[in-house]
Amino acid sequence: MNAIAVFKNRWLAFLMLLPTLVVLGLFLYYPALETLRLSLYRANFVFQTETFVGLAQFQQLLTDPAYYQSLLQTVIFCALVVFLGLAFGLSLAILANQPIHGAAVYRSLLLYPYALSPAIAGTLWLFMFNPEVGLVNNILRTLFGIAPRWLDNPILAFTLVVFAAVWKNIGYNLAFYTAALQNLPGELLEAAALDGATPWQRFRYVTLPLLSPITFFLFFVNLTYAVFDTFSLVDILTAGGPTLGKTGITTFLIYRVYQDGFQNFQTGFAAAQAILMLIMVGGITVLQFRVGRRVNYGA
Template sequence: MLSPGRARPTPDAGENAVFRGRALPWVFLLPSLLILAVFIYLPALQTLRLAAYRANVILGTEQFVGLANFAELLSSPAYRQVALQTLVFTVLTVTFGLLLSLGLAWLASRPVRGASTYRLLLIYPYALSPAIAGTLWLFLFNPEIGVVNALLGELFGVRPRWLDTPVLAFGLVTLAAIWKGLAYNIVFYLASIQNLPGDVMEAAEIDGATPAQVFWRVAFPLLSPITFFLVFTNIIAALFDSFALTDILTRGGPYTGNAGATTFLVYQLYQDGFVNFKTGAAAAQAALMLALVAFVTWMQFRLGERRVHYGS
């Protein structure tokens, strides 16, 4: 029994927060659903439809070909070369990008004078758009007026043709992609390192573990959740965010074999769709890339529960 002078406790507002009617939640969701439908779902369905047609954009005609666009792509030597180059590019950028980011984040987390300045300089490239980053690398490695060739010419008497040699061009785009993704990875790694349990690290040091053992045996397993997340985000970035760097630095060239040495899947899609106006082939490539992203996402959820340690 409550005394007359004591106020009756009121229930938590969150416990009784319910919608008055079944239509009200859909009213709140309607703006988001409309935006998703107009800019994502409908274009995706249209892309899947175009993949089954061979269209002439100039004449405005379409011819139903079924799965012929997919068959031509998968049997094309040029497309297979592009797919292989994309695979090598993705493996290199993800592997070396994460290793370098983890090492720099670990060093930046140490208690040294001016640590905040070092961290700011490491994170700064994240503020640059891929187009600006590509322009910077273009000026640095321009064979004629680039700063890098000027230094190499003065010191060693060599001026490599970075943009004209297939191996050098591929390496240049890969290095630019790794550099562009460093800041994004460092932000996540730095935040995770700063939240590592200090008592566990100190216990390992007291037990006689070397700094390398503390890092690989203690810190790295505790960083596995963020590493797992960054692996898949970097894979998606390598598949799609390489377009601006490739377009500004090499435009997919130089030509080697059946395709350009730096032509990746997303750039091949752009060339077929917006340069050669092969809308059916471009739509088929978009559908294949959509399936690839779906597979990567499925692998992320499937492996996340088995290979990642989320304990403290």
């Protein structure tokens, strides 16, 4: 019979938890409550002014066409980053998992982008796609006589940010998919091959279903990354522009919070946007738990 550790003094347990509770209180709970409070005030961080307006800022956001444009752009951006990130990550993992000489070296090189900070990754892409001296335009100018203005054209700028975000996170997807592929039960794949299944059929009906748990996990990790962790890429590459319609084509929700809070100094308005994003994240979390019940974790 296993012994269960019990604190003789119950206050000792709280004392040991105190450092963690203090850190959580200062850096998580207090900022969250302060954001909720500020969302009800028309506040200016620079002039230290606050005027209670209740839910007026939420009403303003929900009737603002520019906000809905940013929301739509964020949804499209997230969908592309998640789909392309998982597709490229799995494809590269399958190629890197082949029994070839130097496969470990190839896998290490493919993991390299994830080791970079988002700021460094954004700077690399900014230099590569510089319309005047960038490597990409130099090649295009030499081969085809063209030099696209990548950061001035809304469609090109949006596409550039999408592929920069995918490239930055592809090493993460590759690492998990490679580990999952190496742990697949080989007897199932061998049985399918003996039954006459083609390589595509083995992938579609055996490999892909067995990878569903890791795909489910990576889907939500990539979604969180696309929503919150691409700020530096956007800031360095496009700064939310170029303008299309009511706002910048790459002014996603997280970047809009930054613009209103730290550039326009509308602290309360930015807090209201942060609360709406928190509600969206809560909805995604609920969806994650509901969908997770349908994922097959069996062999």
